[in-house]
Amino acid sequence: MTKTSATCEVTPSRGFAVSGDERHCVAEFLAEYASWLLGCGATCQRIEKNTRRMARVFGYNFDISIMPAHVYVSIWRENAAKAVTVMHKAAACGINFALNASLSRLSWIVADNGLGYATAMCRFRKMINVKPTDKWEVLLLASLANASFCRLFGGDLVAMAIVFVSTCAGLKLKQIMTAEGRDVRLVFLCASFFSAAISAGGHVFSLGTTPEVALGTSVLYLIPGVPYINAVIDMLDRHYLCAFSRVIDAFVLTVCLSVGLCAGMLILGLKWF
Amino acid sequence: MSQSVVIWIVIATFLFILLVYKVFVGKHLVHGHRHGHMHRFKKSQLHVLEIGNEREMFYINGDANDEDECDV
Numbered sequence: 001m002t003k004t005s006a007t008c009e010v011t012p013s014r015g016f017a018v019s020g021d022e023r024h025c026v027a028e029f030l031a032e033y034a035s036w037l038l039g040c041g042a043t044c045q046r047i048e049k050n051t052r053r054m055a056r057v058f059g060y061n062f063d064i065s066i067m068p069a070h071v072y073v074s075i076w077r078e079n080a081a082k083a084v085t086v087m088h089k090a091a092a093c094g095i096n097f098a099l100n101a102s103l104s105r106l107s108w109i110v111a112d113n114g115l116g117y118a119t120a121m122c123r124f125r126k127m128i129n130v131k132p133t134d135k136w137e138v139l140l141l142a143s144l145a146n147a148s149f150c151r152l153f154g155g156d157l158v159a160m161a162i163v164f165v166s167t168c169a170g171l172k173l174k175q176i177m178t179a180e181g182r183d184v185r186l187v188f189l190c191a192s193f194f195s196a197a198i199s200a201g202g203h204v205f206s207l208g209t210t211p212e213v214a215l216g217t218s219v220l221y222l223i224p225g226v227p228y229i230n231a232v233i234d235m236l237d238r239h240y241l242c243a244f245s246r247v248i249d250a251f252v253l254t255v256c257l258s259v260g261l262c263a264g265m266l267i268l269g270l271k272w273f
Numbered sequence: 274m275s276q277s278v279v280i281w282i283v284i285a286t287f288l289f290i291l292l293v294y295k296v297f298v299g300k301h302l303v304h305g306h307r308h309g310h311m312h313r314f315k316k317s318q319l320h321v322l323e324i325g326n327e328r329e330m331f332y333i334n335g336d337a338n339d340e341d342e343c344d345v
Binding site: 169172173176194197198200201203204205267268269270 | 275276277278280281284285288289291292295296
């Protein structure tokens with residue numbers, strides 16, 4: 001097995017020349033590509049299909065093993081006993097649908113145009129270095145979306161305004177704590193506690209006619225929906241290990257946000273039922 | 274004023290101050306650090322309570338680098 005720190009360098013100035021053994025470089029590229037897909041929230045099926053598509057274009061037989069936090073990629077030409085295997089840790093990029101879509105698109109561009117490894121690598125580097133969506137933009141849109149959720153569940157305009165403010169406050173706290181490297185479970189607990197406590201203002205000050213809807217929907221932005229959906233898809237596709245890993249991760253986060261919500265209600269003396 | 278109202282005001286005020294500090298004052302400090310003013314502030318800063326992150330918990334005195342390449 002090859003360690004991931006192989007000396008694969010694409011040098012555009014020299015016409016995309018590849019230094020070192022090409023098999024190792026291709027294997028490393030495919031492993032890194034798969035690790036980014038895994039990190040940005042792609043299902044195992046998508047990771048396998050996309051990576052296999054590119055390996056086929058590069059002229060290699062291919063197999064992949066996807067673990068909850070790592071991927072193993074093996075490529076070979078004729079003799080599987082001489083396969084090059086590379087392991088790569090899942091990229092810590094967070095759920096990112098834009099990156100997920102662009103990485104998938106890359107595999108189709110490579111397949112449709114028969115691009116070589118070096119060009120694919122070059123495009124891959126550009127894709128993963130794209131600046132993420134602005135935090136303030138995310139804050140505004142997520143708050144509006146959560147306020148809309150409140151409306152869908154029957155909340156009035158006052159409840160929507162309360163949810164908007166509580167989501168803004170909780171999500172900003174989540175962004176700050178995440179940027180500081182705090183444990184994700186603590187982040188979820190704190191964000192849900194403060195969002196629930198702020199939205200409980202509807203009850204405390206008797207604002208609007210549906211304060212209970214505002215309280216219930218104020219923490220919806222924290223529900224880890226993508227891991228839950230991916231877990232079901234992985235389970236249907238018989239990737240049980242990844243499926244259970246994702247569902248347990250999501251379950252732990254759901255418990256944390258529930259604890260925060262309950263703590264907020266308990267401290268403010270609200271009735272549970 | 275009922276107990277719930279007092280608790281709500283305390284929580285909301287705490288969160289408001291925290292966010293304002295982190296978003297505006299924190300940014301100012303980082304800006305000051307870039308211009309070499311952070312050192313003076315650090316000396317006068319009093320840490321009553323501090324929550325450590327994972328890197329600090331696993332840091333061992335005598336390590337060549339406190340920057341671990343695994344910390345991403």
